[in-house]
Amino acid sequence: MAAKYVITLCDGTKCINNGAHRVRAALDEQLRAHGLTDQVRINLSGCLGMCEKGPIMVVNPGYVIYGGLDESDVERIVTEHLVGGKLIGDLEVEQDHLYNRFYRIFGDVGFFGKQMRIALRNCGIINPENIDDYLSLRGYEALGKALTEMSPADIVAEVQRSGLRGRGGAGFPTGLKWKLTAAEKATPKYVICNADEGDPGAFMDRSAIEGDPHTVVEGMALGAYAVGAERGVVYIRAEYPLAIKRITKAIEDARAHGFLGERILGSDFNFDIEIRLGAGAFVCGEETALIHSIEGARGMPRPRPPYPSVQGLFGKPTLINNVETWANIPVIIMDGATWFSTVGTETSKGTKVFALAGKVVNTGLVEVPMGTTLREIIYDIGGGLPGGRKFKAVQTGGPSGGCLPERCLDTPIDYESLAKAGSIMGSGGMIVIDEDSCMVDIARFFLEFTQNESCGKCTPCREGTKRMLEILTRITEGKGRAGDIEKLQRLGETIKKASLCGLGQSAPNPVLSTIENFREEYEEHIEQGKCRAGACKALIRFEILQMCKGCGVCRKVCPVGAITGQAKHLHVIDQDKCVRCGLCFEKCKFDAIVKV
Template sequence: MELYRAHVLVCGGTGCTSSGSAGIIDKFNEELEKHNIKNEVKVVRTGCFGLCEVGPVVIVYPEGAFYSRIKVEDVPEIVEEHLVKGRIVKRLLYHDSVAEDQTIKSLDEVGFYKKQMRIAFRNCGVIDPENIEEYIAVDGYKALGKVLTEMTPEQVIETIKASGLRGRGGAGFPTGLKWEFTRKAPGDKKYVCCNADEGDPGAFMDRSILEGDPHSVIEAMAIAGYAVGADQGYIYVRAEYPIAVKRLTIAIAQAREYGLLGKDIFGTGFNFDIELRLGAGAFVCGEETALMASIEGRRGEPRPRPPFPAVKGVFSKPTLLNNVETYANIPPIILKGPEWFSSIGTERSKGTKVFALGGKINNTGLVEVPMGTTLREIVYDIGGGIPGGKKFKAAQTGGPSGGCIPAEHLDTPIDYESFIQVGSMMGSGGLIIMDEDTCMVDIARFFLDFTVSESCGKCPPCRIGTKRMLEILDRIVSGKGQEGDIEKLELLAKNIKASALCGLGQTAPNPVLSTIRYFRDEYEAHIREKRCPAGVCQALLRYVIVAELCKGCGLCARNCPVGAISGEPRKPYSIDPDKCIKCGVCMEKCRFNAIKKQ
């Protein structure tokens, strides 16, 4: 094995790849070649570092220098200064990684990482996901070896049960119990499936795990196969994730080559193999029965439960279905023991949870925190607060199935139960921060619009009920809301929740209910005063010129596409509200900030 004096880790997750990290890797190799130090410095393309906001990210070890927003043009300087001369290029470092005394902080000391704890994400940004040997070097497949050679299937299930791990896909069902049900279900052919159909808008932790550490999921599925008595696995992954699909394909092939998938694994007589199945753009396929229908090659329509997949799943055989993040937690639990895992978190929610932090927040990206961390810590300590000094309004969790948590509940500790108590849900981990400029009625409408177009159409409460709710919301945001609309929404929501066939329909009204619960005044302002307090809903907006600020330059009038602005030079202009189409061009063009939305 070759020894290197320095390692350059370049993020190869979707975020950083989109902002050009592939070109950066090529440039590094080119420059290293030029300086003739290619055998001293190794460039590694890793998975996601989590701090997507400042991507593309490059970390140089042994110093742990955290370079952010690197451009290809910056590479020669880093190579020449840092790697040849040993002087860190401070100008390019992530601002928070330089301490006040100008020393370099270690990554654990940087605000974004300080309160994080990485279990599911342990290898993301650390190893090369396309090289199985790097995974093996960090104890990869050791848990599978331990399970196959030292433990009975029952012991494995007991371990998972004792750890307190619950499903990370959203509902939070105890994982060990699911394994036990599948093991006990009668049948000689069983399947193990992985739900990688991460569809909640704003959630991308599963994708990052698949991109950054695909082997951890493969290893966990093999462990699950041994525990429940299955020899075949399926990973159902979204086709919208091309990098994840590519890395999974490579990882499966490597695992087969190393004898970690296939026949007679570790010479124990245990057989297990995995096949990849791609989704085709249907959100409902994240629902377990719909997902299994899709694997079978049918329309992804859910069916009533019971029978549960543990009894009757893929191809009508007992099937274990877990989500990506759940699987990623399995190998460490086996290696470090259930007591270690259950010592982290709250009484009923153990371990960590990964959140995809997005929206109006300074540090967008992926964060993994112990259960019990408060929302406030995530938003302000890790997320770095709201940009532009704006006020926090709400955090949206659980995607289209969840709800909005307002400022008064910022101290809610994260666990499955507390989120439900405040009218939202954990969901898969999307965490979208909204500030004072976000209209809550518009957000509710946005999610309803999503569920209406993603409803599979099988059951009427979801197909027709959500459509009726959307029509009411459309009416409200376009200024035609009527008295009684809020009550109608609440009644419809109650009935849909009680009668829809699957999780998608049953939870579809949640975004509406939670925004009515906390922001009823905004709904009322839209309906009664025909006013959008956040200034978002176009139909309710009026553009006006502030006379004191207007210099009378006429730029707005010249750019107005409908001739709604008039006035005399060097005197304040005015907008005719009847002609105005609210396109906002005047506001963009005005150099004196004299045009306001009301």
């Protein structure tokens, strides 16, 4: 059977202006002339983002991209490539990069246009439960390349040169971690994939594993080869059943194809992966706590050094990276550190995945080059705030991060600039906050989370977050005292300095950053007992105005029976019974209920 191809033609305006339709006609004619019409499938795509090189044609399988085409080139493509099976180097416009900016996520340009997908390159594109889909997109080719052409030291050097930094949040240089682990003499060594995603509202790792589990497997195999490990562990939350199912299947399929197991692809390299389920403790995302959990001990951190690269799992050298970090590795090996390091900023290379949520039109998973501004993510990709609401802040980094006000919107995202602005990159949560949210209440929410999740081992975190939470709670209840703000700052700084692990060291961030950027809201709560967003229930009251028509809707919706009144007469709210749920306020058709 002759080879079969899928050809995608760019149907964007600029390609059309440059003659895409003439190329299409020539292609149809050539296919007919060679009797290939039934064996070649033609797709059109929206703009592929390579306008300056149009008209563009993508030939699959193989992702060969031809550009700057005219009718005369088409005959060569048909005879040499489609019939002869040879690529035509001088027509190729770009290296056959693994990343895909638009590929097959056609259309939907508003959302995907500013994105660049490296870690998520296959998410939403392939069938994650079929290894053939991954293989067809050059899956495991990086592993093959590494085992054929590269020594373990070459891989470490390549990852170091790429400038990749840990995507779990702290941003430690990945290559350095690999180098340190590779340099250790003790054996056996281990590699671990940290898939213990715990930030409220974050789902980057889950989506990455559910959408493309093989890239994580391949990344881990490359890491194991580089540092000399033969066993790997994926530590994943038990509450992610679909992700567990898919990574389990991926590991089994990879084993069946000889990408895992003994003598991988005929080489001397042995490596296999097992899965360990986490019970959902936030602190187990911290690497030493995670390692304890795998060992069967209580998930608590320990002081570092020694780092896991020296003494990790079962006391042996261990390379531990986050899901997103692993997902970048095959691309770096395939396309090279030189290319990878052209993406991003001076200090932060590549892309970052964010889970965009909150008061934004397009909530979702986005991957953008480092250096993209918060404004571009929120307004260009996220579509801005719904219903023309006013932007107040953006929270990045989850419970370890901070809230940034409008003046920080043009901050280009990288590890340093976010830290400088008073937040952190974190694992990638990004929550947009509008005027209806109270910053004190938000700080309290995150602190309540970290306080709950504090493992209790060290005093600053265990006691400090408890005291901070008490103060925040009383402020939101209108019982704040003079000096509370200073007390929060002093406590926060101490907890940051004195805590044992990253959980405590970052727990005060939401509080400190909101005091820094929204101090006036704290002052209003404490001094005037006022919550400008109307979110702190103890500080608001609902009242029915004289204009009440007595329709009775509020009386019927009130869940606690706090509203009384006769039909067609003024109703009243019993403030002692009222729980400030706001249902009456929402349901009143006459705007006769006010929040004061």
